[in-house]
Amino acid sequence: MRDLVEGAESLVYIEDLSGKKGLLQSINPIVKLFVVVFMIVASLFVSSISYLLTICIIPLALVVASRIPLRQFASRTVLIPGFAAVISLPVLFLTVGQPVFTSSVGTWTLTVTLDGVQRFLLFTIRVWFCVASLSLLILSTGFERTLRLLSSLKVPPVVVQLFSLTYRYFFVSVHEAQSFLMAKEARTYIRKRTINFQTLKDLGSILAALFIRTYERSERVYMAMKSRGFEIENSSKASTPRFRFRDFLFAATSITMFSLIALL
Secondary structure (H helix, E strand, O other): OHHHHHHHHHHHOOHHHHOOOOOHHHOOHHHHHHHHHHHHHHHOOOOOHHHHHHHOHHHHHHHHHOOOOHHHHHHHOOHHHHHHHHHOOOHHHHOOOOEEEEEEEOOEEEEEEHHHHHHHHHHHHHHHHHHHHHHHHHHHHOHHHHHHHHHHOOOOHHHHHHHHHHHHHHHHHHHHHHHHHHHHHHHOOOOOOOOOHHHHHHHHHHHHHHHHHHHHHHHHHHHHHHHOOOOHHHHOOOOOOOOOHHHHHHHHHHHHHHHHHHHO
């Protein structure tokens, strides 16, 4: 359980990657957002698996150019596409087309069609491309700069502050959970690192206690902020980042390359 908690913390923490000297780290966040949105929208119109796989090279190339470790990037872009693949499995059997595989399960006959496989792969690959593009934007920008980007785009201050408080206090909750787990291990040491019913029961107790402590702390923090004159409207103002020649060059090059690959 401690490994799961520590893994969640490592997945969310992104500030170290955004501080590296790479291609995307030096680009204006607004330009990066525009390019990523263009790539995602354009990918929705690609109906060929081969072309879709080809444009998937672009996020990977940007990862290398931005000096983002491929292992960390892959760990952040596997979960949602994997879930998308699971929920799209019925498409393999419900799509009418040329049979590829047939199996009988009791009185049921399951037939996988070629059109179903193509729709399944298109959906899964497209989800991965969208998730990879958004993850690349977040990893290369950092959370603080992302919040300033949202503020400069006139996003409601309530939404910006909600994201900010959720991100910052996530680590507080993680550290509280680690303290609970350390106390449990100090009192009930078990060498085997397995998950059973008792482990899940203990985890439920820890989550319940963590929820209560989190709620109490949030009330104390809110009262402390209000007593010091905190106002959402005054805390979310941000200036628009300056545009440079490299930003326009990156946008033009990225859009041109993506359009050529998608239209070939």
